[in-house]
Amino acid sequence: MSDTVEVRCPYCYEALELWVDPETRGGFVQDCDVCCRPWQVYVERDPEDGTLHVSVQRAQ
Numbered sequence: 001m002s003d004t005v006e007v008r009c010p011y012c013y014e015a016l017e018l019w020v021d022p023e024t025r026g027g028f029v030q031d032c033d034v035c036c037r038p039w040q041v042y043v044e045r046d047p048e049d050g051t052l053h054v055s056v057q058r059a060q
Helices: none
Strands: 003-008 015-020 026-031 038-045 052-058
Touching: 003 052, 015 052
Parallel strands: none
Antiparallel strands: 003 015, 026 038, 038 052
16 A cells, blocks of 8 residues: 655645655655645554645755
């Protein structure tokens, strides 16, 4: 099972699809496909039903 979520770039505000590996938890850095600026992505999953929660912020 893999997950794709729509996120909005915190720099250029473009809506993009982000693929998240099913084993991913915690944070990682990824560049925007449009403006190439770095995001800090945080991934959480509900332990009961596996619901994916993703937030994207400007990387420091």
